[in-house]
Amino acid sequence: FAAPSSVGEPTTFVHLFEWSWPDVAKECETFLGPQGYAAVQVSPPNEHITGSQWWTRYQPVSYQLTSRGGDRNAFIAMVSRCKAVGVDIYVDAVINHMAHGSGKGVAGSTFANKQYPIYSPNDFHQTCAINPTDYGNNAWRVQNCELVGLHDLDTDSPYVQTQLANFLNDLLSVGVAGFRLDASKHMPPSDIGDVLAKLNKESVVFQEVIDQGSEAIKASEYFQNGLVTEFKYSLKLSETFKTGKLAWLKSFGEQWGFMPSYKAVVFTDNHDNQRGHGGAGSIVTFHDGKLYDLANVFMLAFPYGYPKVMSSYEFNGDTDAGGPNVPVHQGNTLNCNAQQWQCEHRRPFIAGAMRFRNHTTGNWTASNWWDNGNNQIAFSRGDQGFVAINRESSSMSVKLQTGMKPGTYCDELSGGKNSNQCVGRSVVVDQDGNTQVSLGAMDAIAIHHDSIT
Ligand code: LM2
Ligand code: CA
Known part of the structure; x- marks a missing residue:
């Protein structure tokens, strides 16, 4: 469909979940830049464990920029090609933990017994497991024990903080504009603050904190460091579109108990809750067809938060399954279809509503x-x-x-x-x-x- 006549002020970013660096670069040039998307959240770019599941990317082995997305050169080329057409790159930074167990990373690094290329056992918290009941009443365990067996970095230690800052500074030095800080709830806000204080460039920071209202750790504790994900928004928007009444949305936002708009990163669904992982509930996704379009139109038209559009792939009920074994762009063929990449961000209603948001920044009221x-x-x-x-x-x-x-x-x-x-x-x-x-x-x-x- 048609390109808009002018893009307006960019207001919206897109998560190109599991897209390779060459595919992201081409998408910036052929679609995201011309249409007016502000930025892309890319999957973690550093070395991770081997395996076909999508979540291998959340088990870091080293901070070398070699991953399923591509190598360091491909990453750098993507960042500059996107920047050239006005699209920023936000990196999903996994800094709370390292890989579980022992094995080899995709760049050949080996790890075992809390030993990694730049970390040794005393860089980690003592092993304890986060129990489901800890979330309700034990903030200390949520931040110091292991999330699903992932060795928990001692983010309070100067050595660890320096390694994390080096990793993020390396990304900034090649032109990365922002970070999603994975598993932020599992790190004390002050530790995150210490790491960010060591960064040598301004950047967009949004912290992933799953706070649906009933836990010991509150999203508001993280405001001092930057933006925070508003999971209540995803849940309530989905519920309202699926089983509620749109008339209720008149007061959507802070009046629903959400964080202040200027702190919130909002989304209809994300890579976890769309497949029953972190923060799941009755979430609206690409599987919902027209209903999904309309939920995105509301998110993008309504003056609340910094919206992130989800771009997914079909997983046919296998919640661990990795992305399709084909690139998104193959010559002039686009593998965006029912069984492969979904490319929700290209759907006319979603891209159109993004452009509407870009052209309505002059009035932030409904x-x-x-x-x-x-x-x-x-x-x-x-x-x-x-x-x-x-x-x-x-x-x-x-x-x-x-x-x-x-x-x-x-x-x-x-x-x-x-x-x-x-x-x-x-x-x-x-x-x-x-x-x-x-x-x-x-x-x-x-x-x-x-x-x-
Ligand atoms: C996140 N945010 O806080 C990510 O958004 C989420 O996708 C990550 O979990 C999580 N935190 C850790 O970065 C995913 C996935 C898990 C998966 C982990 C690690 O949702 O299912 O856990 O990544 O790859 C998997 C297995 C789990 C196993 C663990 C360690 O599903 O059963 O636990 O690996 O081997 C022993
Ligand atoms: Ca931790």
Whole structure:
């Protein structure tokens, strides 16, 4: 589908889960840059254990940049090719722990008995297991014992902190712009702060803290270090779209008990909860078809948080299965289809809603809220944009105030403008700022001030 006429201010990043470095680089050039995605979260780039499961990437063996994604040269080439088209790279940094047991890493390093190329047994906490019951009442054990048998680094020690800072500084030196700090809940916030204080460049930092409201460790303890994942958002958005009423979303955000918007990284689903791993619940995913599109349209249109779009692969119920054995890009063929890479970030509604967000940064409020008390909603972003979502099995037909100046606009979700030609649906706003919204079941529209034709 069409490229937008201009990208606006980037507001959204995408997790290209398990994509190889050459595929990420090509995606930056052919799609993410032209469309206006701000950044890509890539899978961990450092040496990890061997094996075909996706989660081998979460068992570090060394900080050499050799991984299933590619080697150091391929990584550096990706970072610079993406940067050249305005797309930043965020690295998923696994710094709480090292690999379980003994064996060999993908770059040939060996490990055994808490011995790794740069670590020896006294760089780790004493072995103890995090028990399921610890989460509710024992913060110390959650941060000092082992998460699923992964040897827990003594992140309080100056030596360990220096190694971690060296790793992150190496990534910054090749142009990486930010980090997802994996398993942040399992590290004291002050240890993370000590490591970040040693970094020699500004970067985007978001900490993965699974706090759904009932544990000893709170997401708010991590605000001092940067952004934090808001897992309540994923859970509540999914529940509302699956079994609730969209009318409830009028007050979505802090009023639902979420962290302040400016601290929150938000997502519909992530690589863990979409397959029943960390923080799972009844989560909306690519398996939900149109419902997934609409949930993403809401996330991207609504003024809360820094959104991350998930880009997955089909795993057919095997929650350990690694990615498809084909590259995403093969010459001119794109292996984005039902059985392989899902490329959710390319879906017209998701990319279109991302562009809508980029063009509505001038007003960070939801105004003119309307709902039918059930699953039809609409709201404006001041005079910058207007969106309507119909999650019902029947059509939607209602005249609504858009807050926008009169004119004919081009719906971003069905394609938007391409070199001044509207390839999407036309939406007419009358002299009073009203429009007649006519949508079929499970449909949505989004217009903004730059989509006027
Ligand atoms: C994370 N965030 O805090 C990641 O988002 C999550 O994907 C990681 O778990 C976890 N923390 C550790 O980095 C994944 C996966 C686990 C997997 C671990 C380690 O969800 O299932 O554990 O990575 O690869 C696997 C086995 C587990 C085994 C463990 C150690 O599933 O049964 O435990 O390896 O061999 C003995
Ligand atoms: Ca720890």
